[in-house]
Amino acid sequence: MKYYWWKILAVLLLLYSIVLGLLGPVPALPIVNETIRNVYFHVPMWFTMFTLYLISVIYSIKYLSSGSVQHDFVAVESVNVGVIFCGFGLISGMLWANFTWGDPWPNDPKLNGSAIATLMYLAYLVLRNALEEEQKRARISAIYNVFAFPIMIVLMYILPKTTDSLHPGSGGNSGFGQFDLDGSMKAVLYPASLGWILVGIWIMSLRFRIRKLGYKEDVPIV
Amino acid sequence: MKKIILSFLLVLNGLICSFAQSNTGAEMATGLRSSGKIYVVVLVLVVLFLGLVIYLFTIDKKLKRLENHFRK
Numbered sequence: 001m002k003y004y005w006w007k008i009l010a011v012l013l014l015l016y017s018i019v020l021g022l023l024g025p026v027p028a029l030p031i032v033n034e035t036i037r038n039v040y041f042h043v044p045m046w047f048t049m050f051t052l053y054l055i056s057v058i059y060s061i062k063y064l065s066s067g068s069v070q071h072d073f074v075a076v077e078s079v080n081v082g083v084i085f086c087g088f089g090l091i092s093g094m095l096w097a098n099f100t101w102g103d104p105w106p107n108d109p110k111l112n113g114s115a116i117a118t119l120m121y122l123a124y125l126v127l128r129n130a131l132e133e134e135q136k137r138a139r140i141s142a143i144y145n146v147f148a149f150p151i152m153i154v155l156m157y158i159l160p161k162t163t164d165s166l167h168p169g170s171g172g173n174s175g176f177g178q179f180d181l182d183g184s185m186k187a188v189l190y191p192a193s194l195g196w197i198l199v200g201i202w203i204m205s206l207r208f209r210i211r212k213l214g215y216k217e218d219v220p221i222v
Numbered sequence: 223m224k225k226i227i228l229s230f231l232l233v234l235n236g237l238i239c240s241f242a243q244s245n246t247g248a249e250m251a252t253g254l255r256s257s258g259k260i261y262v263v264v265l266v267l268v269v270l271f272l273g274l275v276i277y278l279f280t281i282d283k284k285l286k287r288l289e290n291h292f293r294k
């Protein structure tokens with residue numbers, strides 16, 4: 001990882017999103033009021049999680065064809081960091097929902113779907129812990145990952161759109177585009193999403209390098 | 223860089239346009255803004271964020287040093 005430019009870009013994008021996220025103009029809407037600014041932080045968490053899970057499944061498939069343990073390392077560290085961003089998404093969503101929907105967990109299909117998807121990926125990590133032998137562990141968890149990913153997509157992005165939901169964009173609610181008539185929110189949301197995705201990949205790359213180093217030097221690093 | 227400049231111009235445009243829109247009646251945190259206290263919030267968040275970023279960079283540098291050491 002000789003290159004720092006994308007890490008600095010990530011930092012700049014996120015600084016921009018924090019400053020303009022708080023100071024920039026947002027539509028004045030009832031109930032959400034200023035909390036609509038949470039969109040700049042809550043939504044990128046999920047974009048980052050999705051990107052990391054996508055990287056993970058790609059490297060799982062790569063492992064199945066190559067057998068190279070490095071691919072397996074990328075796959076597992078992507079899930080590790082993805083689960084953390086998933087947790088941040090859940091926490092930020094629950095805090096927000098508590099004050100706007102009146103309930104931190106109002107049995108909304110998207111929330112329930114994300115909870116089940118989280119449990120699935122935690123099960124991936126538990127599965128890895130249960131298998132001792134390196135090749136077996138990598139192969140079986142890669143196959144599990146290949147199943148988990150499309151199920152996660154269905155649970156979080158397809159099913160909520162088909163039923164009644166509180167989330168914008170699902171279940172008969174107009175999408176985010178209704179809030180964002182003049183594009184002033186998209187101007188902060190898109191750079192913020194890119195910034196957080198880059199940070200997520202950065203943290204994953206750090207964990208991957210630590211793991212690779214430990215593997216090379218035979219040092220047991222988690 | 224182009225994206226940042228373009229995004230900044232977009233926001234500036236939005237800011238200028240927003241003076242033309244009438245308030246729909248939903249309360250916004252104009253008190254925090256008019257007293258200038260919003261800048262305290264921004265400052266706090268920026269400081270915390272930069273702290274985390276510095277932490278990430280130090281981990282990165284340490285790792286790089288280790289990798290170079292073992293590459294020899």
